[in-house]
Amino acid sequence: MRIGLAVLVVAYALSQFYRAFLAVLAPTLIDEIGATPEGLATASGLWFLVFAGMQIPVGWALDRVGPRWTAALLLALGGGGGAAVFAAAAGPGAVTWGMVLLGIGCSPVLMASYYIFARIYSPRVFATLAGAVIGLGSLGNIAAASPMAWAVEAFGWRETLWGLAAGSLAVAALIALTVRDPARVEGGARGGLLDLLRIRALWPILVLTAVSYAPSASLRGLWAGPYVGETFGADAITIGRVALMMGLAMIAGNFLYGPLDRLFGTRKWVVFGGNAICAASCLALALAPASGLVTATALLMIVGASGASYPAIVAHARAFAPAHLAGRGVTLANLFSIGGVGVMQLATGPVFETGADPVAGFQRLFLFYTALLAAGLVAYLFAEDRLD
Numbered sequence: 001m002r003i004g005l006a007v008l009v010v011a012y013a014l015s016q017f018y019r020a021f022l023a024v025l026a027p028t029l030i031d032e033i034g035a036t037p038e039g040l041a042t043a044s045g046l047w048f049l050v051f052a053g054m055q056i057p058v059g060w061a062l063d064r065v066g067p068r069w070t071a072a073l074l075l076a077l078g079g080g081g082g083a084a085v086f087a088a089a090a091g092p093g094a095v096t097w098g099m100v101l102l103g104i105g106c107s108p109v110l111m112a113s114y115y116i117f118a119r120i121y122s123p124r125v126f127a128t129l130a131g132a133v134i135g136l137g138s139l140g141n142i143a144a145a146s147p148m149a150w151a152v153e154a155f156g157w158r159e160t161l162w163g164l165a166a167g168s169l170a171v172a173a174l175i176a177l178t179v180r181d182p183a184r185v186e187g188g189a190r191g192g193l194l195d196l197l198r199i200r201a202l203w204p205i206l207v208l209t210a211v212s213y214a215p216s217a218s219l220r221g222l223w224a225g226p227y228v229g230e231t232f233g234a235d236a237i238t239i240g241r242v243a244l245m246m247g248l249a250m251i252a253g254n255f256l257y258g259p260l261d262r263l264f265g266t267r268k269w270v271v272f273g274g275n276a277i278c279a280a281s282c283l284a285l286a287l288a289p290a291s292g293l294v295t296a297t298a299l300l301m302i303v304g305a306s307g308a309s310y311p312a313i314v315a316h317a318r319a320f321a322p323a324h325l326a327g328r329g330v331t332l333a334n335l336f337s338i339g340g341v342g343v344m345q346l347a348t349g350p351v352f353e354t355g356a357d358p359v360a361g362f363q364r365l366f367l368f369y370t371a372l373l374a375a376g377l378v379a380y381l382f383a384e385d386r387l388d
Contacts, residue, residue: 004068004179008113009133011075011171013140015106017164018079019047019217021144022099023225023243027236028157035092037226038349043096044222045349048342050103052335056193058108059331063324066181067112072172078105079168087161105168110137112179114330118318119182124262124387127315131258134311138251141220145243149236196325196332201386205317207379209333210340212275215282215369216307217341218348220246223365224300230358232293242297249301253308260312261387267316268385270309272377277306279373286366290359310337319386344372 022029022044029035054074061070082101089095110133117129151160196202219227220243228234228242257274261267281302288295314333321329351368352361 004175005113005116005133007171007174007178008067008071008109008116009136011071011109011175012113012133012137013143014075014079014164014168014171015109016138016140017144017148018082018099018102018106018140019044019051020141020221020243020247021148023220023222024145024148024236024240025152025157026222026225027229027239028152029092029095032157033089033091033095035095038353039092040095041222041345041349041352043092043099044218045342045345046096047099047103048217048338048345050100050342051107052337052339052342054104054107055111055331055335055338058111059193059328061108062111062115062331063328067108067115068176068179068181071108071112071179072176074108075105075175076169076172078102078107079172080105080165083161083165083168087158087165109175110134111331111334112175114314114318114334116182118321118330126318127261127267127312128258130311130314131254131256131308134308135251135254135258138247138254141247141250142244145247146237146240149240153236193328193332196321196328199320201320201384202317202332204379204381204383205313205320206333206336208271208275208376208383209313209317209336211344211372211376212271212278212313212340213307213310213337214341214344214372215278216246216250216304218345218369219300220250220304222345223348223352223362226358227289227362228293228296231290231362232296234293238293242293242300245297246300246304249304250308253305254311256305257309257312261315265387266385267312267319267387268380268383271312271316272380274306274309274312275373275377275380278303278309279370279377281306282366282369282373286363286370289363289366313337316383316386344368 022040026040078101082098082105086098113133117126224243225239229239260270281299285299317333318329352365
């Protein structure tokens with residue numbers, strides 16, 4: 001099982017890469033195949049929306065089929081196929097379809113490991129294990145920054161994507177060979193998403209889940225590059241470095257959140273405090289979007305670190321889900337999280353859309369994220385705290 005979990009972490013690193021690499025690739029796609037920032041925002045948003053929509057069948061498959069073949073088959077078909085479609089793109093439409101397929105391929109890999117944790121480990125260590133997977137898997141986020149910029153410069157963006165297609169197929173094969181399914185719950189799978197949604201304690205948690213990941217994921221995955229490029233005149237290498245710094249902060253945040261609930265004896269207020277810091281950082285960027293590259297980078301890093309509350313929020317939601325719905329429980333939280341990113345990503349194009357003053361567009365974008373987090377935090381005040 002340890003080898004299988006390690007392979008799932010590698011698969012999750014691919015997922016992190018695919019959700020973030022457009023930030024570095026955007027200028028090249030705009031120049032070479034006629035893509036636009038708004039169009040790329042739509043493509044990125046569709047990745048998240050398709051990923052979110054897939055959580056419903058993925059949750060069913062985890063409970064009924066198991067994580068092994070669920071993750072292996074979808075990663076092979078969607079991950080390998082999506083990267084190939086992207087590599088062969090002759091125009092913006094193919095990029096969009098490639099991102100849709102990549103969203104399908106990446107949809108089961110994190111949930112496969114979370115399902116295994118939920119079935120064979122104590123709920124008290126779920127957040128720590130979940131954070132560790134995201135922290136290690138976020139090396140893919142790092143690879144989508146400066147290393148991606150270097151690979152595109154050295155080999156070309158199409159060749160790089162063909163290599164990623166082959167790598168996705170190889171990882172899918174390793175999942176099939178190494179992952180072992182946990183024993184079925186006695187009596188088989190019973191119930192579904194409606195049974196979970198009847199648990200009222202989940203509702204305020206799911207509201208914050210829907211908005212908490214959107215600022216860090218959207219900024220790191222797409223808008224950070226155009227922001228520092230348009231506002232400060234940064235070149236591709238500088239954009240890659242800023243993305244790298246934000247990615248490192250996100251990794252640190254994932255490891256930091258994991259043990260804090262046990263350290264402070266509360267899960268709710270750890271999540272609330274971290275997201276409040278994230279909202280304050282977004283507000284600071286909105287109030288002074290052109291205050292300097294160093295300041296902007298520091299604030300983006302704070303957004304990345306404080307916005308990494310996803311493992312703690314999933315653990316909070318998982319604490320209310322019965323064992324026989326473990327797969328659907330973790331995928332429901334993931335549906336709200338990734339679905340929220342997708343919806344907000346699609347909304348960011350119109351929010352940003354501007355004429356001669358891109359700085360004003362980014363200011364609106366940061367205010368948008370601030371308002372989202374503030375609304376989610378108000379709802380989360382009504383959540384019941386639970387560690388077990």
